[in-house]
Amino acid sequence: MQQINLELFGLFFASIFTGNILLTNYLGMCSFLGASREVKTAFGLGLAVTLVMGITTPLCWLVYYLILKPYDLYYLRFIIFIIVIAAFVQVAEICIERISEKLYHNLGIFLPLITVNCAILGACLFMEIRHYNFAQSVVYGFGSGIGWMLAVIAMAGIRQKMAKSRVPQPLAGAGIVLIIAGIMAIAFTGFSGVL
């Protein structure tokens, strides 16, 4: 039991830091570049991504191992995963709207964007390729979401501080963000010594 818990913790840690889905697999870059102008937006989007990723990854696990595998519909997985994600996002949006008006204003506006966020689909596909079991898929989903949120908030903070600094004109915008992301990626891989 202890062994298993330790393994899961290792996976959790790895999915946040050393295997950060944004900085080592480059997933979710589009919304990363778009949403990292302000810490507040970054936080809202990060929260939404964590929520959706943490739930859809196990959901896709269930669909994949209980429906697709037994009926040999392996090749349909891309379409099915995307449908699961889109359907969940839709349901989540309705639920949040009913439950709390305030939460909906903070979180709800980001939800539709998430359907086409590559990080969500990416997490589901990685889960399938690496043959995670159910517990691992839960941990991996939440860990990746938190990792993504951490990266996007850190970037937003750096970009806000950078507003006053003089960046060479052609490098302003995407260029400098990519360089910062590169440096952040080095920092995050530095954690590999911990494991």
Place this chain on the structure above:
Amino acid sequence: MNGRDTGLQIFSAGIFKNNPILVQILGICSTLAVTNSLRNTLVMSIALIFVCAFSSGMVSLLRKLIPGRVRMMAEIMIISTGVILVDILLQAKMPEISKQLGPYVGLIITNCIVMGRCEAFALSNPPHLAALDGIGSGIGYSLVLIAIAFIREPLGSGTLWGFQIMPGWWQNWAIMVMAPGAFFVMAVLIWIIKSFHHGEECACSK
């Protein structure tokens, strides 16, 4: 784009003037991950060009039948179909490369370029022009990918297309194979291209 644009103009706009990666900074998600080897990059590029042309053409063919409310979903379905075709073909013909590309073939579905071209161009233009636009954007995307791979592979592993090209004293830059390398190469590429385009910046953006 107006009605007078010829096929050739539409085709070349995707490659140069509206290059999806460098000018519009779209779709770099699944771009960077495969660029540490030239061969994988080329396979990925061909897959993307195919999916882009296929889905643009299909969306444009069906544009009068798809109700406006569900068009996003319909587009995603069409794109996924194209990606599944590519994936099956890769697994059958090039199992090794398919394994190395891993999830990134599937991630073409969520690539903003494919979806973006469907939304922006294919929905309001006839099929043959839409397909051309898809191919043009796909090639524009691929050129950048290949350029990045062309820099990363020799610096990172001393090889090009799997052949050793760097002399014996060459020390591989491990960082080029790892994630940060792609970010740096990409940033420098954008820097260079934008410096050249600087004078005509206004004409370029959108």
